[in-house]
Amino acid sequence: MNIPDYSCCCDLLEKYAVPQHIIEHSRQVALISLCLGEGLAAQGIYFECALLLSAGLLHDIAKMASIENGQDHAVLGAEWLELEGFPEIAEIVRNHVRLENDLDGPLVAKEIIYYADKRVRHIEIVSVGERLLDLRSRYGTNSPSLTRLVDLEKLTLAVEEKIFKSLDFCPEDVLQRCRGKNLLT
Amino acid sequence: MLKSLEKAIYAADDSKAPFACCLLHGEERYPHSFLSRGLAWLVERGHTLEVYDCAQTSLNDFLATATAPSLFSRQKIIHLLNLDSYQKTDLEKLLKWIETLPESDSVTYLFLSSFKLDGRSILVSRLKKKYITVKSEKMRPADVVQHLLKRAGKAGVAADRRVLEALVHLHEANLPLLEQELEKMILYVGVSGKIDQTVVDLLGVDGGGGNIFAFGDAVCEGRVVPALTILDALQRARTEALLIVAMVARQYRLLSRATAPEYRGVASSALASALKVPPFVAKKLAVQAKKLRPEACASAFAVLRDADLAIKTSKLPKSIILERMVLKLAALR
Numbered sequence: 001m002n003i004p005d006y007s008c009c010c011d012l013l014e015k016y017a018v019p020q021h022i023i024e025h026s027r028q029v030a031l032i033s034l035c036l037g038e039g040l041a042a043q044g045i046y047f048e049c050a051l052l053l054s055a056g057l058l059h060d061i062a063k064m065a066s067i068e069n070g071q072d073h074a075v076l077g078a079e080w081l082e083l084e085g086f087p088e089i090a091e092i093v094r095n096h097v098r099l100e101n102d103l104d105g106p107l108v109a110k111e112i113i114y115y116a117d118k119r120v121r122h123i124e125i126v127s128v129g130e131r132l133l134d135l136r137s138r139y140g141t142n143s144p145s146l147t148r149l150v151d152l153e154k155l156t157l158a159v160e161e162k163i164f165k166s167l168d169f170c171p172e173d174v175l176q177r178c179r180g181k182n183l184l185t
Numbered sequence: 186m187l188k189s190l191e192k193a194i195y196a197a198d199d200s201k202a203p204f205a206c207c208l209l210h211g212e213e214r215y216p217h218s219f220l221s222r223g224l225a226w227l228v229e230r231g232h233t234l235e236v237y238d239c240a241q242t243s244l245n246d247f248l249a250t251a252t253a254p255s256l257f258s259r260q261k262i263i264h265l266l267n268l269d270s271y272q273k274t275d276l277e278k279l280l281k282w283i284e285t286l287p288e289s290d291s292v293t294y295l296f297l298s299s300f301k302l303d304g305r306s307i308l309v310s311r312l313k314k315k316y317i318t319v320k321s322e323k324m325r326p327a328d329v330v331q332h333l334l335k336r337a338g339k340a341g342v343a344a345d346r347r348v349l350e351a352l353v354h355l356h357e358a359n360l361p362l363l364e365q366e367l368e369k370m371i372l373y374v375g376v377s378g379k380i381d382q383t384v385v386d387l388l389g390v391d392g393g394g395g396n397i398f399a400f401g402d403a404v405c406e407g408r409v410v411p412a413l414t415i416l417d418a419l420q421r422a423r424t425e426a427l428l429i430v431a432m433v434a435r436q437y438r439l440l441s442r443a444t445a446p447e448y449r450g451v452a453s454s455a456l457a458s459a460l461k462v463p464p465f466v467a468k469k470l471a472v473q474a475k476k477l478r479p480e481a482c483a484s485a486f487a488v489l490r491d492a493d494l495a496i497k498t499s500k501l502p503k504s505i506i507l508e509r510m511v512l513k514l515a516a517l518r
Binding site: 006007010013014017019020023024027182183184185 | 500
């Protein structure tokens with residue numbers, strides 16, 4: 001598995017001109033992913049920290065470009081990362097908006113990143129409900145979008161349940177557990 | 186600076202005194218919070234205070250409301266904040282209005298404040314001639330110590346000056362933090378008590394925390410986790426990224442001199458006098474120099490130069506640039 005290290009992730013963020021506010025958002029997503037990864041490791045479910053860190057940092061790598069050219073940022077980001085030689089990260093990035101996964105199967109990294117992204121509104125760690133409310137106010141303008149958001153809500157809550165079934169803390173504790181923590185420590 | 190503000194607040198407390206005005210401008214936050222506390226004190230003393238934010242109130246709205254008598258009392262004190270939100274023409278109009286205030290018997294004192302108002306602004310130069318203008322800037326460490334001693338004295342608590350000096354040095358005269366910690370210690374020792382090193386150790390500011398010197402040491406010793414933790418604290422305290430790089434560069438400059446052949450094996454007292462640093466710094470440098478390869482020092486300067494350049498030119502957040510600098514420097518060992 002080819003996983004970019006922290007420095008390489010920063011180089012990629014710089015190379016693809018990701019704006020500061022998106023980087024700050026991505027850092028929070030990475031922090032939550034690592035926090036969940038740490039909690040899961042304590043329960044004997046191991047994920048590679050470097051994978052969660054880099055996927056969290058890079059999940060919105062194409063966000064700005066997609067705003068400019070109208071493409072799907074998850075798909076475009078995955079394409080870029082595949083070209084950079086990181087297919088595993090690309091797969092996670094592709095799934096961070098529309099998760100294609102078997103919810104009955106074992107927990108996988110793309111579910112963690114998908115969920116962590118739904119816990120960060122801009123750079124603030126919030127509940128899934130608050131984040132979806134924010135998405136609704138930004139994107140839920142017509143009925144197809146609203147239907148998509150309802151589906152998204154159902155899926156996110158199902159993923160939340162799946163993740164926290166294996167953890168010894170609840171979703172409300174995530175903020176407290178992330179407080180004062182550094183991405184690299 | 187604080188004395189002038191204190192003088193203005195006491196003057197505002199005297200409702201029979203003629204109208205006066207005080208302008209506070211500058212970025213240092215502490216004097217602004219000092220003024221806010223002073224205004225709260227005036228309210229406690231029964232004065233009526235009206236606060237207007239220039240960012241939310243147009244000048245015309247302000248003038249119309251401020252000139253009208255208060256609903257609650259015949260006289261009032263006004264605080265107009267965020268003055269930088271007004272254009273130059275507005276400020277000129279405001280100055281004209283201030284000139285009419287000595288004849289008004291409703292406004293007894295006018296406080297003006299702004300974090301961003303330029304010292305060369307027409308408002309500063311004109312008000313300076315007649316009223317109090319205070320530039321909000323960082324206080325010198327000696328003044329901070331004096332301020333803390335005074336605060337402790339007012340609470341009836343004795344404080345060991347040397348202990349306070351050490352705290353001020355450690356936390357780079359960060360007055361809001363120091364004052365907050367002092368309040369804790371005053372509460373702990375109570376009236377007639379004494380703040381000494383034992384009390385500081387028990388309750389005081391975390392001595393190993395956000396100090397730029399401790400950061401430099403952690404980086405040069407390759408202790409990544411403490412370095413990143415202190416870096417977080419420094420960034421929360423809004424320490425300038427360039428200052429952080431400069432301080433690490435200073436540490437490496439000292440180290441490169443300490444590793445030079447002429448100082449190899451010399452006593453730390455001799456090293457201290459040669460490098461013009463205190464003996465405890467020389468001792469630390471000697472330990473760090475022993476573990477540093479000579480070529481690593483040269484590479485460290487390249488890393489520092491890159492970080493400096495990135496801070497000035499890159500679009501990456503400064504926090505990331507500094508974190509990468511720490512990781513690269515640690516990897517050189």
